[in-house]
Amino acid sequence: MRVAALEALTDPADAPAAAPGGVDALTVGRRIRHHRRARGLTLAELGAVVGAAQSALSQVENGKREPRLSLIAAVAAALDVELTDLLDPAPPPSRRTALEIELDRAQRSPLVRELGLPAVRAGRSLPLDALESLAALHRELARRHDAANATPEEARRANTQLRTLMRAVDNHLPELEALAEDVVRSAGYRGGALTHRTVTRIADDLGFTLLHVEDLPHSTRTVTDLANGRIYLPPASIPGGHGLRSLALQAIAHRVLGHERPQSYADFLRQRLEINYFAAACLMPRSASVEFLSAAKAGKDIAVEDFRDAFGVTHEAAGHRLTNLLTAELGIPVHFLRVGEDGALYRGYENDGVPFVQDATGAIEGQPVCRRWTARTVFDVTDRTTENYQYTDTPAGTFWCSSQTGSTREGGFSITVGVPYAHAKWFRGRDTRVRARSSCPDAACCRRPPADLAAHWAGRSWPSARLHAQTLAPLPSGTFPGVDDHEVYAFLAAHAPAPGTSPDGRPD
Numbered sequence: 001m002r003v004a005a006l007e008a009l010t011d012p013a014d015a016p017a018a019a020p021g022g023v024d025a026l027t028v029g030r031r032i033r034h035h036r037r038a039r040g041l042t043l044a045e046l047g048a049v050v051g052a053a054q055s056a057l058s059q060v061e062n063g064k065r066e067p068r069l070s071l072i073a074a075v076a077a078a079l080d081v082e083l084t085d086l087l088d089p090a091p092p093p094s095r096r097t098a099l100e101i102e103l104d105r106a107q108r109s110p111l112v113r114e115l116g117l118p119a120v121r122a123g124r125s126l127p128l129d130a131l132e133s134l135a136a137l138h139r140e141l142a143r144r145h146d147a148a149n150a151t152p153e154e155a156r157r158a159n160t161q162l163r164t165l166m167r168a169v170d171n172h173l174p175e176l177e178a179l180a181e182d183v184v185r186s187a188g189y190r191g192g193a194l195t196h197r198t199v200t201r202i203a204d205d206l207g208f209t210l211l212h213v214e215d216l217p218h219s220t221r222t223v224t225d226l227a228n229g230r231i232y233l234p235p236a237s238i239p240g241g242h243g244l245r246s247l248a249l250q251a252i253a254h255r256v257l258g259h260e261r262p263q264s265y266a267d268f269l270r271q272r273l274e275i276n277y278f279a280a281a282c283l284m285p286r287s288a289s290v291e292f293l294s295a296a297k298a299g300k301d302i303a304v305e306d307f308r309d310a311f312g313v314t315h316e317a318a319g320h321r322l323t324n325l326l327t328a329e330l331g332i333p334v335h336f337l338r339v340g341e342d343g344a345l346y347r348g349y350e351n352d353g354v355p356f357v358q359d360a361t362g363a364i365e366g367q368p369v370c371r372r373w374t375a376r377t378v379f380d381v382t383d384r385t386t387e388n389y390q391y392t393d394t395p396a397g398t399f400w401c402s403s404q405t406g407s408t409r410e411g412g413f414s415i416t417v418g419v420p421y422a423h424a425k426w427f428r429g430r431d432t433r434v435r436a437r438s439s440c441p442d443a444a445c446c447r448r449p450p451a452d453l454a455a456h457w458a459g460r461s462w463p464s465a466r467l468h469a470q471t472l473a474p475l476p477s478g479t480f481p482g483v484d485d486h487e488v489y490a491f492l493a494a495h496a497p498a499p500g501t502s503p504d505g506r507p508d
């Protein structure tokens with residue numbers, strides 16, 4: 001599935017043609033070729049049966065042409081296979097076919113085209129060992145390219161580009177909203193919080209069993225065994241982190257969205273955004289959420305904590321989900337921040353003009369947040385049982401914000417949702433008397449130390465800096481970004497079911 005708003009991140013010319021059902025055209029084509037050869041038919045013979053020109057059929061088999069569903073159905077009938085056999089997104093049946101697809105795809109990548117190498121036809125005349133060797137070389141070339149290129153700058157640039165794209169669409173992706181709604185409704189969702197049981201049913205509908213294990217590889221949050229239809233999850237919720245339902249839904253999302261190995265850091269970020277979005281849209285489905293929020297708006301009583309409790313999610317998940325829905329569905333511009341106790345922004349979004357501090361590349365993550373903003377003053381509040389409200393005057397106007405604090409092993413953090421003054425009227429806490437003035441990004445606002453302290457301590461102190469956890473790391477060199485594949489494969493091997501047992505380990 002391709003999300004329109006995010007298309008700009010990848011050159012559409014490089015994208016493989018899509019076939020019906022979201023399976024890419026090359027996979028369908030190679031499956032057709034595999035079954036045609038197994039029947040001993042030539043292209044011309046098959047073409048004659050299904051009423052398609054030999055050249056057209058050849059283009060279909062090579063993934064250069066998107067076949068119509070009617071043609072695929074005719075081919076399936078002619079070859080005496082099920083339609084689903086041809087539309088299966090899984091790797092094709094033989095090792096040789098899988099390698100042919102891999103080589104074809106690699107040769108079409110921008111990286112290889114840039115090198116100007118003559119393309120090798122991955123046909124039957126190419127010996128299997130040559131095919132193996134070429135595919136392996138391309139795999140290694142891509143891996144080294146990724147490792148060398150994903151500098152922190154590239155990562156930050158990709159991140160900023162993604163945020164700009166999302167801002168332009170008010171952080172709202174209709175395709176993912178519709179897909180998530182469809183998936184949860186099919187699994188029996190009727191309203192309110194999405195239960196763990198429904199999530200299990202969603203996995204089941206897609207042919208997956210959820211298994212909780214103690215020994216997940218350190219570099220992973222979840223691991224999916226595509227061959228055996230299993231999703232491995234941690235044994236319990238991570239405090240202050242992702243809930244289990246969310247983790248399971250994110251793992252499922254990779255499959256539902258037809259993700260393939262990310263080709264670049266931008267690709268990796270886009271996939272991560274999509275799975276997070278999909279999981280949030282399942283936990284807080286659009287229709288039920290909009291109904292809930294519209295009622296709250298009508299009563300001038302929108303509150304993040306109510307939304308959170310109605311859907312049984314974390315404060316952060318609820319607050320962030322509001323950025324997907326408030327503008328697009330209720331006409332309210334909004335901003336969102338997750339700020340650490342150290343005052344640095346971990347995660348931020350705005351389409352209401354609230355002035356985030358940016359670095360030279362346009363990145364906002366890791367930048368200091370004004371000490372006078374609600375996101376930071378909330379740390380001084382002793383009553384943390386409820387949200388804290390504040391109006392803040394900034395050079396970009398006055399904003400009303402609601403903040404709530406939480407903590408993880410790494411320290412405290414605050415979650416803030418805010419809107420411009422004119423929209424505060426829809427929210428609980430609009431009547432707060434707390435008001436602050438901020439002139440950030442002017443350094444005189446709150447970042448320059450008081451003159452007397454500076455005069456005393458300058459030259460008489462030596463603080464040693466700690467690296468910020470939110471600094472984006474370069475792409476590690478494993479098969480998947482950030483993941484130690486040795487560890488992952490060893491893990492998968494240790495957990496794979498014995499032959500002749502069902503996915504959950506029971507005898508068939």
Ligand SMILES: [Zn+2]
Pocket residue numbers: 369370371372438439440445446447
């Ligand atoms: Zn300030």
